[in-house]
Amino acid sequence: MKRIATYINVMTDDEVEQIHRNSLRILSEIGLHIPNDEVLALCREQGGEVDTGKQVLRIPAKVMESLLEKVKAHSRLDYDTVQRNSLCAGISTQVFFFDYATKTRRYGVMDDVMKGIKLLENLDRFPGSGVVTLPSDVPHNFADVASFFTVYSYAKKEGGTFILSATSAKYIVEMSRLMGRDCGYFLETVSPLQYRKESLEMALIMTKMGCPVSIGPMVIGGALGPMTIAGNCSLQNAEILGSMFVGHALTGQLGFGYGSFNHTMDMRSMLCSFGSPNQALLGMAAAQMARYYGIWGVSNNGLTDALAADYQCGMEKASNAIFSLLAGCGGMGGMGIVGADQGVSLEQLVLDNEFIKAYNYIMSGFEVNEETLAFDVLKEVGINGNFIGESHTVEHIEDSYWPSQIFERFDFDAWANGGKKTALDRAHEYVEDVTKGYQSMEPVIEPSKYEELKRIRRAAAEEMGVDVDKYCRD
Numbered sequence: 001m002k003r004i005a006t007y008i009n010v011m012t013d014d015e016v017e018q019i020h021r022n023s024l025r026i027l028s029e030i031g032l033h034i035p036n037d038e039v040l041a042l043c044r045e046q047g048g049e050v051d052t053g054k055q056v057l058r059i060p061a062k063v064m065e066s067l068l069e070k071v072k073a074h075s076r077l078d079y080d081t082v083q084r085n086s087l088c089a090g091i092s093t094q095v096f097f098f099d100y101a102t103k104t105r106r107y108g109v110m111d112d113v114m115k116g117i118k119l120l121e122n123l124d125r126f127p128g129s130g131v132v133t134l135p136s137d138v139p140h141n142f143a144d145v146a147s148f149f150t151v152y153s154y155a156k157k158e159g160g161t162f163i164l165s166a167t168s169a170k171y172i173v174e175m176s177r178l179m180g181r182d183c184g185y186f187l188e189t190v191s192p193l194q195y196r197k198e199s200l201e202m203a204l205i206m207t208k209m210g211c212p213v214s215i216g217p218m219v220i221g222g223a224l225g226p227m228t229i230a231g232n233c234s235l236q237n238a239e240i241l242g243s244m245f246v247g248h249a250l251t252g253q254l255g256f257g258y259g260s261f262n263h264t265m266d267m268r269s270m271l272c273s274f275g276s277p278n279q280a281l282l283g284m285a286a287a288q289m290a291r292y293y294g295i296w297g298v299s300n301n302g303l304t305d306a307l308a309a310d311y312q313c314g315m316e317k318a319s320n321a322i323f324s325l326l327a328g329c330g331g332m333g334g335m336g337i338v339g340a341d342q343g344v345s346l347e348q349l350v351l352d353n354e355f356i357k358a359y360n361y362i363m364s365g366f367e368v369n370e371e372t373l374a375f376d377v378l379k380e381v382g383i384n385g386n387f388i389g390e391s392h393t394v395e396h397i398e399d400s401y402w403p404s405q406i407f408e409r410f411d412f413d414a415w416a417n418g419g420k421k422t423a424l425d426r427a428h429e430y431v432e433d434v435t436k437g438y439q440s441m442e443p444v445i446e447p448s449k450y451e452e453l454k455r456i457r458r459a460a461a462e463e464m465g466v467d468v469d470k471y472c473r474d
Contacts, residue, residue, distance in 0.1 A: 010284035023238035024061040031058035033194035042249040072294040074254035085363035091130045092334025093161040098343030105343045108133025118438035123353040129155035145460045153443045171460035184212040191224035207250045215243035216259030223265040236262040258297035260286035274303035274340040275316030283324025298331030309424045350427040354406040361402040
């Protein structure tokens with residue numbers, strides 16, 4: 001068959017419908033706080049009911065359902081034919097850089113960004129070379145501009161990071177257009193049911209420049225949303241639908257994905273949990289809602305609360321990812337993260353890349369035919385024979401077994417004689433090997449574009465009051 005076709009469900013069809021109806025009620029009766037009059041006016045034009053004094057948008061159920069029908073028709077996604085054995089990963093820029101060897105962390109710097117670019121160029125399940133950490137050795141208001149400049153100059157793969165201000169947004173869009181790359185805005189709610197004024201300002205600036213909007217609320221059950229899974233999912237779904245409405249009002253676009261990044265608060269530590277069993281339940285629910293709406297869904301799966309690359313880390317990542325992905329989620333959370341946004345580890349990026357390759361191998365299934373049933377070779381080998389030297393074995397090694405240089409399979413003596421290395425040890429060796437020379441990397445773009453990128457970066461620094469001579473040197 002060569003693919004796994006069945007989807008697992010955590011809710012009945014009636015329960016999915018209940019989540020949908022409750023979300024519509026949230027949007028129509030409670031609404032969204034939108035502290036921007038221009039955005040509110042655009043939403044009113046699309047059929048929203050606006051309380052100007054309170055800056056609240058309420059979306060009538062019929063208006064929301066009408067938009068959902070258009071989104072579904074635009075998507076034309078047939079889940080029955082989706083191939084799920086091509087999972088890729090991305091990263092989420094972290095504030096801290098984590099060192100597994102010493103079990104310490106520090107604020108990230110631009111040197112880490114460069115090393116991350118060099119590593120990601122060598123990880124085949126990461127299609128982009130994003131910014132692994134926010135560089136603290138650059139003024140904060142200028143860090144996103146400097147990071148985009150670095151990625152555009154030195155990365156062969158596309159990539160970027162979060163846009164931090166309305167001022168930097170216009171320069172980043174200018175850079176992306178120069179490079180011929182897509183640049184959209186991630187419009188995120190602040191749960192429950194509101195947007196930051198600054199986020200709306202950035203969204204307006206970028207959409208006026210023709211940039212698309214992506215969405216992905218992050219309700220945290222027990223803190224910024226109901227503790228119950230059903231209540232969490234209802235609020236999350238409401239914020240996703242509401243964000244589709246606002247995004248459509250801003251851009252006219254219909255190509256929205258179902259970005260569902262909700263979590264649960266751990267009441268002992270008072271931290272957002274990335275790896276609890278709830279993450280599998282939330283991921284499966286997100287997948288079912290995305291299938292209900294007929295659009296592509298992703299959730300924050302494949303994550304962990306562990307602060308070491310230990311059993312907990314592997315178990316949490318694999319379990320919440322596999323449940324979510326088998327339910328129909330087409331993407332994972334940002335990889336390489338240590339704990340719940342406690343930092344980024346380059347070694348964890350390598351381990352995650354290897355996990356995704358193993359997952360894709362499983363999801364590709366296997367073929368059943370005359371050749372693969374192997375009756376003829378079995379008859380030739382006969383009783384009490386072996387298949388090691390058979391040409392049939394050689395011909396099918398690549399399609400019937402997945403090898404790994406990180407997840408090794410040795411007997412005790414070979415492992416002991418090899419230095420008793422763990423997967424983390426091998427991941428560290430891989431990082432150090434493929435990133436050699438990263439500090440002396442040369443720009444990978446033509447000189448004229450590089451010079452123009454430097455001009456844009458300099459203009460941004462001047463407007464932001466950043467020391468041009470210090471932070472715009474090459």
